[in-house]
Amino acid sequence: DGGITQSPKYLFRKEGQNVTLSCEQNLNHDAMYWYRQDPGQGLRLIYYSQIVNDFQKGDIAEGYSVSREKKESFPLTVTSAQKNPTAFYLCATQGIGRTEAFFGQGTRLTVV
Amino acid sequence: KNQVEQSPQSLIILEGKNCTLQCNYTVSPFSNLRWYKQDTGRGPVSLTIMTFSENTKSNGRYTATLDADTKQSSLHITASQLSDSASYICVVSANSGYALNFGKGTSLLVTP
Numbered sequence: 501d502g503g504i505t506q507s508p509k510y511l512f513r514k515e516g517q518n519v520t521l522s523c524e525q526n527l528n529h530d531a532m533y534w535y536r537q538d539p540g541q542g543l544r545l546i547y548y549s550q551i552v553n554d555f556q557k558g559d560i561a562e563g564y565s566v567s568r569e570k571k572e573s574f575p576l577t578v579t580s581a582q583k584n585p586t587a588f589y590l591c592a593t594q595g596i597g598r599t600e601a602f603f604g605q606g607t608r609l610t611v612v
Numbered sequence: 613k614n615q616v617e618q619s620p621q622s623l624i625i626l627e628g629k630n631c632t633l634q635c636n637y638t639v640s641p642f643s644n645l646r647w648y649k650q651d652t653g654r655g656p657v658s659l660t661i662m663t664f665s666e667n668t669k670s671n672g673r674y675t676a677t678l679d680a681d682t683k684q685s686s687l688h689i690t691a692s693q694l695s696d697s698a699s700y701i702c703v704v705s706a707n708s709g710y711a712l713n714f715g716k717g718t719s720l721l722v723t724p
Contacts, residue, residue: 506655531710542616542701542716550710590655594710600646601703601712603655 503527506591506604512612513578513585521576521607523591531594532574533601536560536587543590549574578609586611614639616704618715625722629692633718635685635702643705647676647687650699650717659687659700692722 503526513519523532531550535543545558549568563582568574578585591604616637625631637645644663648656660669660676662685669676673696675688689696702715 504655533710533712535714540716542714545712548710588653592655592712594712600658600661603648603657605655606653608653 504591504593504602504604506589506607508607509605511607511609513609514612516580518577518579519609521578521589521591521609523574523576523604524572525574525593525602526572527593527595527602528571529593529595529602530571532568533592533594534558534564534566534574534576535590535592537590537606538587546576546589585609614704614706614711614713616702616713616715618700618702618718620718621716622719623721625692625720627692627694627722627724631689631692631720633687633689633700633702633720635687635704635715637683637685637702637704637713637715639683639704639706639713641707642680642683643707645676645678645685646703646705647674647685648701648703650701652698656701689720694722694724696720697722 505524507522533548534546547566549555565577589607592601594601619634646661647659650656662678673690678685699717699719701717704713
């Protein structure tokens with residue numbers, strides 16, 4: 501909520517396929533993040549971006565890729581190299597001053 | 613290594629009762645601490661955010677405390693309601709960069 505739109509809400513992927521999760525924001529925030537959430541675990545950082553055309557790997561970047569061509573958009577691609585992609589994926593944004601982070605409603609990805 | 617530890621891992625209380633959740637952290641240098649509420653299958657929503665100089669902050673029936681000396685925070689929920697059933701996540705931010713350090717959350721179940 502708060503101006504962050506993630507889509508789709510549910511996504512099914514066949515083994516060997518790449519899929520792309522969308523994250524769009526209208527908050528004019530500089531920083532955008534992608535997290536993965538598994539049952540019983542905290543959120544783990546996949547990638548983050550502080551400015552357009554620049555992004556950094558997080559703790560679990562292997563098998564994922566991102567782009568930041570526009571300030572409003574930070575799509576995440578889950579590649580076939582990600583061996584266990586079934587999880588809940590959350591996108592977040594943070595503005596100048598880093599006082600508060602806002603989250604999207606998440607995308608649940610399932611491998612079938 | 614920056615770490616955030618939350619306790620208890622899970623909690624069951626009767627409707628109308630109070631409860632307190634704990635968060636200990638080792639993040640340094642400290643910037644701010646946030647409590648989020650996450651309903652099942654949805655993105656986290658901010659409850660409170662506190663900086664170094666703030667000891668207490670309230671948001672309705674939610675009251676957060678911060679002791680920056682001992683690096684401890686608590687979230688107190690008063691007169692619990694069924695809708696309080698959710699996961700409560702403590703997030704600590706360091707002054708350096710945009711990194712957010714997440715606890716694993718406390719799963720709260722409020723029963724009739």
